[in-house]
Amino acid sequence: MHYPIAVETGTGTQAYGVVVPDLPGCFSAGDTLDEAMDNAKEAIELWLEVAIDDGMAIPQPGALADHQRNRDFKGWTWGLVTVDLASLSDKAERINITLPSRVLRRIDQAAKDAGESRSGYIARRALA
Numbered sequence: 001m002h003y004p005i006a007v008e009t010g011t012g013t014q015a016y017g018v019v020v021p022d023l024p025g026c027f028s029a030g031d032t033l034d035e036a037m038d039n040a041k042e043a044i045e046l047w048l049e050v051a052i053d054d055g056m057a058i059p060q061p062g063a064l065a066d067h068q069r070n071r072d073f074k075g076w077t078w079g080l081v082t083v084d085l086a087s088l089s090d091k092a093e094r095i096n097i098t099l100p101s102r103v104l105r106r107i108d109q110a111a112k113d114a115g116e117s118r119s120g121y122i123a124r125r126a127l128a
Helices: 033-053 064-068 101-114 118-127
Strands: 002-008 016-019 027-030 077-082
Touching: 002 033, 002 064, 016 033, 027 033, 033 077, 064 077, 101 118
Parallel strands: none
Antiparallel strands: 002 016, 002 077, 016 027
16 A cells, blocks of 8 residues: 655754645654655554554545645655555464455456555455
8 A cells, every 4th residue: 555645845953744644643754854754654554553453444545646736735745655554463364265266366466556465455455
C-alpha cells in the first residue's frame, strides 16, 4: 500500500514536517529529508497498528494528484511511503489454503498492481 505524504521543507532552525493526509492525525518530522521520510514510515505503521488493534477500517490511500490540489499543502513536496499490512500483525501465521488457479492468478496480479505481497494484499482486503 502506498500512502502519499506531504513534506514541508525544513530550515536551519526548523525540522522537515510530514503530514499523511489519508490518516487523520498522522504526522512526523525529521532534521533531514531522509530522516523525515523514515519517521513518516514509522508514524504510518504505528497509526495503522493502532487502527488494526482497535478494529477500525484501514483507510485506502487517496490519489497523489488529488492531494496535490489541496491548497493546505501548496508549495509542499510530495512522496509515497510503502507499507505492507501483513508485516504489522503481532504474530504471523503460516496457513495452507487451496484456491483455483485463475483466482490465485487474479490475486497475484492485483497484489502486483498494488505494489504489495500476496499476503499483504489479502490482509489489506480483509481489513478493509
